[in-house]
Amino acid sequence: MWWAVYFATVTAILIAIVGVFSILADTYKGALEAYRIVKFAVDQWSSLSSQLNYTICLAAESLAKKALVSLNASVYKDLGPMFAEAMEEVRRRTLLKRLNYSWAFKDDVFMWNATFLKFRTSGAVDWLRPTELINSVEEIKAASFDLSASSIEDVLRPLVPKNAVLQGVVHGYLYGNGTYSGYLQGEYLLKDKTPLRCINATLSVSFTASHYATLTVNSTSPSVYIYYQVFIDN
Numbered sequence: 519m520w521w522a523v524y525f526a527t528v529t530a531i532l533i534a535i536v537g538v539f540s541i542l543a544d545t546y547k548g549a550l551e552a553y554r555i556v557k558f559a560v561d562q563w564s565s566l567s568s569q570l571n572y573t574i575c576l577a578a579e580s581l582a583k584k585a586l587v588s589l590n591a592s593v594y595k596d597l598g599p600m601f602a603e604a605m606e607e608v609r610r611r612t613l614l615k616r617l618n619y620s621w622a623f624k625d626d627v628f629m630w631n632a633t634f635l636k637f638r639t640s641g642a643v644d645w646l647r648p649t650e651l652i653n654s655v656e657e658i659k660a661a662s663f664d665l666s667a668s669s670i671e672d673v674l675r676p677l678v679p680k681n682a683v684l685q686g687v688v689h690g691y692l693y694g695n696g697t698y699s700g701y702l703q704g705e706y707l708l709k710d711k712t713p714l715r716c717i718n719a720t721l722s723v724s725f726t727a728s729h730y731a732t733l734t735v736n737s738t739s740p741s742v743y744i745y746y747q748v749f750i751d752n
């Protein structure tokens with residue numbers, strides 16, 4: 519009978535060992551699957567973080583150009599909601615469910631931040647200034663000229679931002695007799711000399727303006743014709 523007891527004992531031990539190994543195998547399989555998921559998530563984060571700077575740069579410069587052409591600064595400020603929408607889409611379509619992000623504007627400087635687990639990336643778009651350029655355009659369009667007291671360039675130069683160029687022509691007739699007045703047509707190109715980093719272009723805008731002008735000269739002619747070439751490089 520001893521062999522029956524021995525066999526029963528060995529069998530029980532083997533069953534126990536098999537059970538242990540079965541549990542360990544299931545545990546290992548679960549751990550391996552969890553590891554694979556985490557690794558895939560980290561790989562996705564690495565891919566995202568490596569592309570964010572360029573993608574945001576490209577979007578910011580494209581929106582800045584559109585904002586300047588349309589003379590609407592809010593077009594550029596759409597960058598914030600677009601960034602948030604993109605991050606939400608990343609959450610939905612990838613394993614980065616715990617992705618967190620934030621963004622803010624300080625004037626035209628766009629600041630952003632993204633984190634996943636212990637990883638973090640951030641940046642700032644601080645070389646674009648569409649709002650300043652748009653404000654400059656509006657000030658130039660509102661300018662008037664007293665040509666007896668100052669030149670057209672004297673009036674326009676303070677309205678051109680630093681590191682920008684304004685070029686064009688101002689022309690038209692003024693009417694009167696000795697003292698003349700009327701409206702001159704301005705045709706301009708305002709260009710930012712700050713180079714863009716991600717698109718092969720410059721921030722520039724063409725626009726026209728109607729300027730009220732006066733001039734007093736020793737003349738009895740019923741009109742005087744004004745033509746002035748503008749080139750202001752600040």
